[in-house]
Amino acid sequence: MPELTDKQTFSDDDALEFHSAPTPGKISMAPTKPMATQRDLSLAYSPGVAVPVLAIAADADKAYDYTAKGNLVAVISNGTAILGLGNLGHMASKPVMEGKSVLFKRFADVDSFDVEVKTTDPDEFVTVVKNIGDTWGGINLEDIKSPECFEIEAQLQDLLDIPVFHDDQHGTAIISTAALINACHVAGKKLEDIKVVLSGAGAAGLSSIALMKAAGVKAENTVICDREGVIYKGRDNVSQWQTAHATDTHLRTLAEAMVGADVVLGLSAKGAISKEMVASMAPNPIIFAMANPDPEITPEDVKSVRSDAIIATGRSDYVNQVNNVLAFPYLFRGALDVRARQINHEMKIACAHALAALAREDVPDEVAAAYRGRKLKFGPEYIIPTPFDPRLIWYIPPFIAQTAMDTGVARKPIEDMDAYRIALKQRVDPSAALMQKISSAVRSGPKQRVVFAEGEEQSVIRAAWAFKQAELGTPILVGREDLIRQNAAEAGLNFDDLGIEIVNARTSGHNVEYTDWLYERLNRRGYLRRDVQRMINQDRNYFGATMVARGQADCMVTGVTRNFNMALKEVRRVLDVTDRMIGLSILLAKGRTLFVADTSIHELPNAAELAEIAIKAAATVKKLGRKPRVAFLSYSTFGDPPGDRGEKVREAIRILDSMDVDFEYEGEMPPELALNPEARANYPFMRLTGDANVLVMPAIHSAAISTRLVQSLGGATVIGPLLVGLEKSVQIVPLGASVNEIMTAATFAAYAEGASVED
Ligand SMILES: NC(=O)C1=CN([C@@H]2O[C@H](COP(=O)(O)OP(=O)(O)OC[C@H]3O[C@@H](n4cnc5c(N)ncnc54)[C@H](OP(=O)(O)O)[C@@H]3O)[C@@H](O)[C@H]2O)C=CC1
Ligand SMILES: CC(=O)C(=O)O
Ligand SMILES: [Mg+2]
Incomplete structure (x- = not known):
């Protein structure tokens, strides 16, 4: 099995310094209006502010139109189950809650701030939140211990007309279910056959097992355990929420339950799972050790006893980070965008399936770049998208919004899902709207044949494939067919029936014609025919540019393997300015x-x-x-x-x-x-x-x-x-350009030759 990523890269001092400098904490507020002039002041504050006040007094839903409510989520905790560290009080939870807020903003452009409530009494907690809850478009409850969290969430959901979502329950359930779907895919197991053992029958554990059952895991194939061992039917000291998942079994300990199990879910605490337990599991076992900050068992320990295991943890410094950060930002994004009254079961299921599906798609280079160049490909070490995947923001929320609309909890349905997807992209990528405009012009204009000169490069092959898939034109890859096909297969791409042309300069039927033509052009510039023959045979920029000059293609993209000036010089010998x-x-x-x-x-x-x-x-x-x-x-x-x-x-x-x-x-x-x-x-x-x-x-x-x-x-x-x-469009990308950069350049090349856009 390939090596895991580097381990922890910071000391305790680093963590404290990170949180204290240059400004204490991790969040601040930014105004959305300039507040630069006297007029701004009159509008934002007295007297102008009275106008929206009266409008909201007449219709409370107008708060979505005239205040920040619609993009604002509170992260609320009382600190009774901070990560896996236990009940450390409301103020100790503040760094985690600020952290959740900053993740909302960073990953989904949701504005958020934290609220720490100083009570462990569920009724008091509900009273506080109920009375301030209308402030936000949604409430993310966090790190509140079970079983109190179940009552608290249920009551607040009844009392408030906005999504109230206990992240440790449902965020965790969504992401672990998504990961399980894909882990089964990789391990060749079926959800309806697998035996699942849960360590940690609390907020996260019970909700995860419930969602997994909804996704197809059979109740009789599950065993849940708390600190005392198996929660079997009839056991004492068991809450009603645990009883709902208790099974009729003779098993009494976690160690007994894990013998022959296909899956173990750790949502308990550091060290709860031993090597011996893992060793006793079924072939190709699936081990999700999700306790934070330290997992139930380390991936190193699992690997020392099981080389066939698929392992995930809640941490970012191991592969397969199964952490609710992959769910809550996008779930709320979709819910806020339709002004949802709640986040219901169907929306959670939709989120799990969308996350699982995204992990099975080709991963853009930008994601690899965020993970120190680690190549991500669906398999045992990549069963779930990574948090820095830029596709999450536009891929996941439309499923949530659509499901909210389909299940009748949306106040404001989205009319144009395609436009919504573009608006989502634009939130994190300012070039999205411009590129969308250019791409649709290219798509609806005359189809261009675009030469991808460095056709054997994997990034170029992937860009050509994506270009074709996006119906932007016909890519022509220059290079040796066997090598291109081999590299395409390694990237998991199937070229057959896709209509991508491959042209090998040496075997091309135009080889002689191109050589003659280029020789005619260069013979008074010191080139012999055999020089030109070599250039056409061996240099893809000469060959590709000549294809364009001779009309066998419309435009070209190059530069991945050659510096700008060199590439430009070669292209200029073939094409006029x-x-x-x-x-x-x-x-x-x-x-x-x-x-x-x-x-x-x-x-x-x-x-x-x-x-x-x-x-x-x-x-x-x-x-x-x-x-x-x-x-x-x-x-x-x-x-x-x-x-x-x-x-x-x-x-x-x-x-x-x-x-x-x-x-x-x-x-x-x-x-x-x-x-x-x-x-x-x-x-x-x-x-x-x-x-x-x-x-x-x-x-x-x-x-x-x-x-x-x-x-x-x-x-x-x-x-x-x-x-x-240039007389024909040739775009030269930076050396080592990403798939996205190559595709953008190809789109501009095609655009320059064919389409035009209206303002
Ligand atoms: N990766 C992720 O995205 C997430 C991970 N988590 C992690 O899951 C864990 C549980 O969180 P949460 O459900 O909110 O907390 P809860 O307090 O609601 O539940 C904790 C559960 O774990 C059990 N437990 C605690 N210690 C042990 C132990 N040593 N051995 C066996 N069981 C134990 C508790 O049993 P008992 O009742 O007997 O004490 C209880 O059933 C935490 O470590 C948290 O960090 C949570 C949310 C998301
Ligand atoms: C990730 C998270 O929410 C937790 O560990 O509590
Ligand atoms: Mg939590």
């Missing part, structure tokens, strides 16, 4: 989309070149469906301070003034003038009618450095640079 070639990067940050030029071709452009860069960039932006407003950026503002680069920009403005261009432009100016109307107030002569969206940089270093800087600092997404100005 129409008028001027530029690199245009798309920068998405804080709700803005900015186009930055020239980020890849002109090192120190002169005034005429700057003017042409602006013309080319503006035309491209127009084709992308936006009205271009060009700002020529500089360190200087309209001549102050004077300097050579600033003068070139001023000259570029004069050149444009003498031409008849159909877009707004202005300069030279620093970025704050381009992007901030208040800063422009001091320059009433400026001709921009709004914030600039095209930033022409004075030189390549400022262009490249500034785009990469904002990207590195976080909070900005950069697409490209897109290469604009």
Whole structure:
């Protein structure tokens, strides 16, 4: 069995420092309105605020429209079962509750804060929460011990008209059921046949066993245990919730119950499961040791006695993290988005099935990147999606929302699920809406044949496959067919019947024609025919670009294995530049989309070149469906301070003034003038009618450095640079680009050749 990931990477001091610096705790609030002017103040507070007050007084549901309620979830605890650490009091639970809040925000863009209630009395707890519960769109109860948690949740669900969800029960049940479905898949077991033993008959354990039964596990094949051993029918000291899952059995201890069992669920405490118990289990046993922070048995101990086991824990530093973080953010996201009155059984089942299904799909590179490059492929070490999987946010909530609608608990049904999915993507990926627009234009435009020049690379094969699956055009992979097929099979992709072409330069029927044509083009540039023959045979950029030049393909994507300048040089030998070639990067940050030029071709452009860069960039932006407003950026503002680069920009403005261009432009100016109307107030002569969206940089270093800087600092997404100005579109991705980057480049290549979008 492959090795597990590295173990714990921090000390206790690190954990304390993480929680104390630079600011104590893990959450803070961010306003959603600017609050910059006197008018803002009058609207947000007195007197403007009186208007929504009266509207909500007349109709309480209007709170969803005029306050943050609809995206706000409380994480509420009394600290009686903090992780597996026990009853340590309400204040000790605060770091965990803040942690849940920050996960809500990070993974599903749900706003959340924690509430710690100082009582262990269930009635008092219910009274407190009942009276403040309307504040939120949903309530996540956390780390409240059983059996009190069952009563508390049931009462609050009756008393409040919003989802009240005890995460330790249902979040855990959903994720462990999803993992069990897939573990059975991998181990070749059937839910209706497996023997399941539960260690820990508390909130998490009882709810998990209940959901597993609803998913197909037979009640008579289950045995549940607490600290005293098996909870059999007729045992004393057993709660009504445990009695519901007690079985008629002669077994009395966990060790006896585990003999021959297929599955053990640990939702109890550190050390509750021994090596001997694991050794006695059935072949291909499934061991979910989910106690936190330390599992019932470590994966190392399991492996020392069973090499055939599928192991999961609740921790992030082992493979297969079965933790409710995979459920609660997305479940609430879907529930909030339809203003659900509750999270019902059907929504939980839908969530479990959706999580299980997602784990069986091809995993994008971005996920591997978050896990130090570990390749994730459905199997014993990957039975459940990982928390950093960017697909969770748009994959899971639509199932929840749809089920809420189907079961009649949605206040506000979603009318267009496809649009909803895009809006979900956009919450975590600002490029989603733009890419969606481009993709649908490509999809509905004339189908383009796109050469993927480095066709033997696995990332390229996966991108081509995804491109075809998304119906964006016809990929043509250049390379040796046997190798491509082998790499595709290793990636778990089946090419048959998909319509992906594979072309091998050496055996291509066009080999001679291409060589002749390219030789004709290059013979006066010092190339012999045999040089050109070698280039066509051996270099995929020459072959691929010639396919495009000769019309056997429409456009091309390359660059995964060769640096930008090298790839560009090769492509330029085959394809002409129409008028001027530029690199245009798309920068998405804080709700803005900015186009930055020239980020890849002109090192120190002169005034005429700057003017042409602006013309080319503006035309491209127009084709992308936006009205271009060009700002020529500089360190200087309209001549102050004077300097050579600033003068070139001023000259570029004069050149444009003498031409008849159909877009707004202005300069030279620093970025704050381009992007901030208040800063422009001091320059009433400026001709921009709004914030600039095209930033022409004075030189390549400022262009490249500034785009990469904002990207590195976080909070900005950069697409490209897109290469604009070749007679046929060729996109060069960064060396080692991810599947997503390759696919984005291919989509832009296809777009440039065929489609156009409306603003
Ligand atoms: N991975 C995940 O996503 C999640 C993991 N958990 C973990 O599950 C565990 C239980 O949490 P929760 O259900 O909320 O807590 P509860 O207090 O409701 O239940 C705990 C249960 O575990 C039993 N138990 C405690 N210690 C032992 C032991 N040494 N041997 C056998 N059984 C024991 C208790 O038995 P008794 O009643 O006899 O004391 C009780 O049945 C915790 O470790 C928690 O961290 C919980 C939620 C999510
Ligand atoms: C993960 C979690 O909720 C727990 O361990 O309590
Ligand atoms: Mg918990």
